[in-house]
Amino acid sequence: MTELLQTPLHALHQSHGARMGPFAGYDMPIQYPDGVLKEHLHTREAAGLFDVSHMGQVILRPRSGELADAALALEALVPVDVLGLKPGRQRYGLFTTPDGGILDDLMIANRGDHLLLVVNAANKDADFAHLKAHLDPVCEVEPLDRALLALQGPKAEAALSALDPDAALMRFMDVWDLRPEGIPAVASRSGYTGEDGFEVSVAAESAVDLAQRLLEDPAMRLIGLGARDSLRLEAGLCLHGHDIDQETTPVEAGLEWAIQGARRRGGARAG
Structure with missing residues (x-):
């Protein structure tokens, strides 16, 4: 049996009484002593802190130095307007097969001189290989070994802005450099629960420090993957491998909203 990987917050989860379990090759917190229902409701009413460090983070850096080259190269893999994405903004995207099936869904951010992608944990190795196979002549593909913390709920803004x-x-889908308590971070105003919130990428060695500082806010509680799943289901958000897969097209999944006009039939870069 393959040994499960651990995120930088593994010991913190255990110290808070988490029930751990396997997910996408990692030993992850499924729930804490309060249970899934209370964690779900607390996120809806206050603020939840989720460890999503198992997800894949990767930089696409154009070899030419021109971000447009990386954007156009990535557009060959995703039916999304990457070229029109403004600096400091991100959007939802889909890796698709030649037949239109969904290989994975992801977030794409314009960081000025590079693109930052966040992909699903279960698919990240395949996604990294897919990117390298198709984009290597145009882009350096750099997987990142960083932690990722999601702060979700109506009181998430107050906790992070403190x-x-x-x-x-920050506006919805902004991606900014922040320094919470002096810790260098890249934060997006987004999430996957249907609530307002942030996803904060930090160096692995800073993850515990940032999590502990956030948990000093009385509104913030650690939330496990069980409640993360129930929250995204309640919000009608798809999970690859469960609700969408290579046999599902974006139209069948109700995700045609993620395909901008420039990439639709009759658009400037349809396909």
């Missing part, structure tokens, strides 16, 4: 006031200025 550590860095700039967080309160």
